[in-house]
Amino acid sequence: DPDALARGARPRSIGARIRRVEDPRLLTGHGSFTDDRIVPDALHVAFRRSDHAHALIRSVDVAAAAALPGVVAVLTAADLADLAPVRATSRMRDYHATAQAPLATGKVRYVGEPVVAVLAESRYLAEDALELVEIAFEGLGPVSDPEAAAREGATLLHEEAGTNVLARREFARGDVEAAMAQAPVRVGGRFRMHRKTPAAMENRSYLAEYDRGRRLLTLTSSTQIPGIVRDLLVELLDLPGHGVRVVAPDVGGGFGGKASLYQEEVLVAVLARRLGRPVRWTSDRLEDLISTSQGFDERVEAELGLDADGRILALRADVVGDVGAYSIYPWTAALEPVQVVSFLPGPYRVPAYRGRVRAVCTSKAPTGPYRGVGRPVSTFVMERLIDMAAGRLGLDPAEIRRRNLVRPDEFPYRTASGIVWDRSAFTESLAAVLEAADYAGLRAAQARARAEGRLVGIGLATYAELTGIGSRISAAPGMPINTGTEQTTIRLDSTGAVTAAFGVASHGQGLETTLAQVIADELGCRIEDVQILQGDSAAVAHGTGTYASRSAVLGGGAATLASRDLKAKLLRAASHLLEAGTDDLEARDGAIRVAGTDRAVTFRQVARAVYSEMGRLPKDAREELESTRVYDPFFGTATSATHLCLLEIDPATCRVRLDRLVVAEDCGRIINPMIVDGQVHGAVAQGIGAALYEEVVYDAGGQLLSASLADYVVPAASEVPPIDIVHLEAELPATVGGFRGMGEGGTIGAPAAIANALADALSPFGIAVTELPVTPERLFRLMAAARTP
Ligand code: MCN
């Protein structure tokens, strides 16, 4: 509002395109990542990893390695026998936890599993020593195919579980058999989303230091979850909570891959404590690709039944998730596959539903959270089914969605799997995307291109996700850790500076900026006056970290509550100093003024009066300028979006060129539109990877074939077209602050929209797109098969 600006009003900080305060540091090489920390006397660890998918460890001979000068210790599982293995427990029925020790115990279950750790004065020496370790393996045969592994009599990876099916779950509403039998239109298929790896720029890195004098173990870790790692180390090492501090400094991306606990992390902590010397390990790219938790990897058999007008009557699905060798801590093997069935009905009215899922372990790297968790797969399947139905009925893909999306007057809407959508722009985002993309114009241009024999496709995808999940349904069902609350302490110190401590742990999201924006607005100061402390387990009593698109909702909510408390205290103190009622005061730019006058005191003057200038304030007005608040959004809030993709296939090379991507999304009140745009760009790029390029490939023997970034193809800037983004704020959610989460959305919508555009482009061939990624090779095979009569 230029008039308001002319009158001297400050634009609100929330909603402003403020440049990220962390970027000058990160972009000029002044960031400080775990491996940047210089610790003079640190020992370096290197791991001998299994080159077998599934084998007994018959013997390990470490004598030659241990004798190498500069080697301090060579460890096997036997040396860590006093340490309890990590088990991701859950109250879920039919769930089997797995025992995972820092070093493989008795047998190995995937290629890349750490077996021996060498501790040496340098990484070079440690790696040299690894080559001298002799391990005798006795192969047990890989467990590669999850469907075979789920059958009775299959070779077991974890004998104690008595099955390879680590979790199973079913969601049901209505009589799906009857509804399906009566449906005049039925479409279905077998869908497959291949395994992905997060491939963050910074590989995982850990540094543990033990201060004997203070009895303090400090783990510097490239983790998304410092609070969770601290709590587990306290338990494993039987230390008091203040005896362990986990610090996540600058972290170069995580995408879910740094949201779980790792063996290497436990090992460096244990060794530093034992030896009293700093111990560090930084993954190289090969180790990252073989051992960082991988994502997705589901097979989905699904069927959708509709009436003759294209209205959904029934949906059924059977999902098999290939979860790899262990049930990951703390999320469990159920996390990803269960969310596939839980989110499958999506933003649609589905009167009858049955979704079954089995999480099956195989001799591959463990899977864990990956940006979108379950929803990229469920959205891919549901959006393909919807388009298949539209094709069958001769309906436009936009029209069939319009007929089935939950309408504004139907919120709050309880989905067939029990999730409640509070209110979100389902129909509005579809309309907005069609308008922004000039859908009718695109279809006309497509018709002309088709007449010339060109393979041009247009694809739509609408999805809904639950973000800012509160304590009612924790981020992973049955998990004993409360991930549904977030805490902050905001204080004004004796110099008048504002410091706010959080349990969240930004690793690229820009939380130092957005949380400061929230506080600046609520407290009445400038964002440069606010320092955000995050990624440090010592900062708050209970805080877990950053994952599940929760930080804006939970962190922003806690920041709002604590800022309001602190502001009330400041106003009470200032009212004495200014001799005015608190109702006449306004806080702005770090000062408190009597409205309509030039009488003001700065935050610093208030702080001095409270902390130092004894006698200036009545005793009961000298409240400590600090507030700690916890925020629990209880259920969470729905975020939704529609993606549109326009692409063209070159039939000669099978190259897919993305020409346009349009995203209309509703993340409630936007704290920083520039950051939200950046989140959409990054997540869409990962969605493009899932749709067209990225695939973790194991051969039949369980060897990883995609073990370098030459084989595992991540899209670069040249593969990502400009993305048009429309922001909608349908109605602010009931969260404190009105924020919805959005950090994962791009990865959820883009693969489905691209898959639908590919199917649209290939429709002259009658090719069904049921498998992602559609790599050039896969596309070549599909087209060749379609041409062969
Ligand atoms: N935001 C906003 N207004 C809103 C909602 C969000 O300005 N209404 C801002 C937030 O303040 C924050 C960012 O957008 O700066 C993302 O917020 P949110 O949706 O709350 O997600 P989280 O901060 O909890 O981040 C987690 C999410 C997840 S789960 C993955 S995976 C992911 C992602 O964020 N990994 C990322 N984005 C990533 N971005 C980078 N650069 N690197 C990763 O590893």
Ligand code: SMO
């Ligand atoms: S996969 Mo994001 O860290 O929840």
